[in-house]
Amino acid sequence: MSRINVPAVDTATGATAEVYAHIKKAAGSVPNTYAAIGALNPGALKVMLQADIVLAAGSLSKQDIETIRLAVSATTGCDYCEAAHSLLGKMAGLKPDALKQIRAGEPTGEARRDALVQFVRKLVSTRGTVSEADFAAITHAGYTDAQLVDISLAIAGITFxxxxxxxxxxxxxxPAVH
Structure with missing residues (x-):
């Protein structure tokens, strides 16, 4: 059971009810994390959802976005986001073996995806400026400067x-992942 008590989604009013309505229209229901964030700070939830819209219109594929979200979630140990983005990654076309490998930080056999996972995991788990070698690896894999901005935005959102x-x-x- 969650630590923070959140009123039932169907009792929401005002700005919270509005943002929940948008989520229900898009996804069919309001996930528990969105329900909690929206109940406590609907503005924060709106910003998150706006970032998702910007990412969806950006330069990364849905698979890349879900790869980033899953790699960050596995690195930070967020079981909720690992479960959510394993399902969303599957819906974006990532294969079950690839999802498991991304969570574990193991090679998927796709050089571009593997470079993305390594880069993201390094960003999340280290401090300081990215090394020249790490920068060269991600750009050599074909990621553009504009995509580095989108990668950064995806990391920021999932970190929240x-x-x-x-x-x-x-x-x-x-569904929980194992």
Whole structure:
């Protein structure tokens, strides 16, 4: 059970009800993490959703975005986001073996995806400026300067939900991964 008590989604009013309505229209239901964030700060949830719109219109594929979200979530240890983005990654076309390999930080056999996973995991787990070798590896894999901005945005967004879910111990409403 989540640590933070959140009112039922169907009792929301005002700005929270509005943002929930947009989520329900797009996804059919409001995931527990969005319900908690929206109940406490609907503006924060709106910013997250706007970032998702910007990413979707950006230069990365859905598979790349889900790869980033899954790699970050596995690196930070957010079981909620690992579960959510394993399902969303599957829906984006990532194969079950690739999802497992991304979570484990193991090679998938796709050089471009593997470079992305390594780059993202290094960004999340180290400090300081990215080395010339790491920069060269991601650009050699074919990622452009504009895509580096989108990679950064994807990392920022998922880091927010990772941190919140780790604080809240958000109850899973996605199939757990093992």
């Amino acid at each position: 939900t990772n941190v919140f879910n780790r604080i809240n111990d958000t109850t899973l409403d996605f």
